[in-house]
Amino acid sequence: PAETLDELVALCKRRGFIFPGSEIYGGLQGTYDYGPLGVELKNNLKQAWWRRNVYERDDMEGLDASILTHRLVLHYSGHEATFADPMVDNRITKKRYRLDHLLKDQPEEVLRRLYRAMEVEEGNFHALVQAMMASPERAGGAMTAAQVLDPASGEPGDWTPPRYFNMMFKTYVGPVEEEAALAYLRPETAQGIFINFKNVLDATSRKLPFGIAQIGKAFRNEITPRNFIFRVREFEQMEIEYFVRPGEDEYWHRYWVEERLKWWQEMGLSRENLVPYQQPPEELAHYAKATVDILYRFPHGLEELEGIANRTDFDLGSHTKDQEALGITAKVLKNEHSTQRLAYRDPETGKWFVPYVIEPSAGVDRGVLALLAEAFTREELPSGEERIVLKLKPQLAPIKVAVIPLVKNRPEITEYAKRLKARLLGLGLGRVVYEDTGNIGKAYRRHDEVGTPFAITVDYDTIGQSKDGTTKLKDTVTVRDRDTMEQIRLHVDELEGFLREKLRW
Template sequence: DVEGLDATILTGPDVLKHSGHEDTFSDPLVDCKSCKSRWKADQLDNQSCPNCKSKDLTDPRPFNLMFKTSIGPVDDGSSFAYLRPETAQQIFTNFKNVLDSTNRTLPFGIAQIGKAFRNEITPRNFIFRVREFEQMELEFFVEPGSDGEWHKYWVDSRYNWWIDQGIDKKRLELCEIEKDELSHYSKATVDIMYSFPHGKEELEGIANRTDFDLGSHTKNQEDFNISSKVMKNKKSTTKLAVQNIFNKNWFIPYVIEPSAGVERGVLALLNEAYKEEKIDGKNSRIVLALKPHLCPIKAAVIPLKRNNEQLVNQAKVIKKSLQKLGLGRVMLENSGNIGKNYRRHDEIGTPLCITVDFETLENKSVTVRDRDTMQQKRLSPDELKDYYEKYFQ
């Protein structure tokens, strides 16, 4: 019930005008008159400049966070566009295109993963305040009146999804945003917070955006009973509405939006997966214990001796046969040192290491080592195929 979309990065100013971004997508900017540096007002301690400690500051003024770029050969300010500050708006403006080409009925969603851009005054906090980032958003369209139920569904669903990816639920927390702190379009928002080593950060937000978005971008707004406060849109040429199949009335769907930053999600998963383990009380190893479906390399096939042509050729055959199963990347690791190869693949999260040795040349069997338990078992070719498929499926 979800369609994928890959829309444009450049966004027309009319879209972001009616979405409210031109008026509300801003941070309070303060200038230091002494050292000429610029800061977000909420970054100041004791109303002094973080750079030179001067208190000779300007009054805060709004600074729009969108990147603007000129369109065409002449940069005279008359023709411009913005780099999209979020992936959501192109989903709304393409709503009718998706509806017409897929014949979807409510409820259904449109999802997009891609770059978003925000002209941060002072980028900081590692990946948490940057000017370019990867965003994943789902706009799930529902009938008015069912939005509360669907909002709860997506909060629960997204919370459990992060747990399924390997996040410890002890480090997750649901934070319901107070009404006086909600965005202008939101009826209700719940943030999924994660306890990073440096403190809690938002992992994902799930918002009930009501009919604000499609209501802002549709033509003939006066024909619909739009509940949100929207700007008059006289430039839209598209009706972003659906028809009730029973009474034939047209209405604007409500939207439930799960929205997450990809980088911070990956960082949370790496934080969960990274382990340093003691072995036999003396040695230690580093393990990236990612869930198997997230591991970039599913298996490493390792010939016991790198300069033995028979072992290497047999390893290539096994690597090719596993790759054909279509379960992910299989790597041929031909460096010759089994112990170091095991440690290397522990560190990058490879779940299985398959060793091709001289016994393999006799009966085609191989040794399979599990990353997490370090246990090894001998398997025949048929057993290897079954074991491999079950492990990743």
């Protein structure tokens, strides 16, 4: 696996996976562009998720809701009031930080002084941040007195009282920038699922339990985007809202944690690097009854890849009309605008109730980063040379097969290779490339680095011009395996079976 983010960043730039956003104008912080190989890898990951969670199940429907979101959706969901991170400024350097990130990066003795100044039990980090947000004036003074360091200067700062910063991106719909036209870019895909609950239910006549799955962009104005594509301002999520009967929620919560852990392993992440973390009660979001985060050992540390929350009837209960009659159990804002009843009629008793929801919510970009980190391998060859290989699952690899003519100046060979490329592409297994840049050794190295599982070479034998003068090897090619570097010779008619088997999910 990769040891540092830097080696991944360098590979991604060099080979065309991921570039900094708006780079030629100095970059736009917290944005990245997926290049020729990144877009393939990302699409493959999303397709694998969709296939597992929508196609292979009989209790799931898909959705693609809009990104621009009515203000009331994010009012009643609670985001307008509470989707905020604590932020603090250094008056000396004018730098701004997310409070918890800043504190986590401090030397131990600085933190110890801060715990003491805030009179919080040492080691209870969550309580420390809470205490600081409860008395911001005191917290600002305590940070300055404890000599909290500014990572930008490495010097103690003069800190302002911390305050909350709402992370939603605002925009205006229509030509006039006025309050009434305010809308948001969605900060999560989930809300689009909740507000379409009745539409999907009416259209599909689903019975509980069932889920709605969605993949799409989400936007958060993160105070300190960092760690490459781990924390960005524009990212993608793969989210499921799985609706269940109250009382069955705990079973389904456990079920989804297991299911998702299994899936990430099937994608190639090793079990040792995946850590399920049950949030203690004091860390839980106000709407959650229980949350298990799936943490991954990223090169920069053990951090969240996916969160699986039991959200009870909070979401449908927040957006439904007739809240009182439906007897919602979660604490929700009184909804005076919703025009629909987001509830389920029990087919046996005829009674209406609001389903509970289990939400497995994964980040696509964090998934891509984890896959790259896990797959990145440095090997020393018997010759003493080093090779870098991306040992991605063949199914996820951006390019499945590279077809390489041994020489570029023999039309029989290059034409044969081009025809073979077209034929293999026709199998529908993903991207197949015809590759005649550089010599064959260079082509192999390049494809090792981008994770292409198979390199197929068309040579003199293939066109029936073997050195021994026979045509025994006509229509055979060499197939080189990325991981073992072993080459076998196959008849071109055997390639379909071979590749289908190797690329099967």
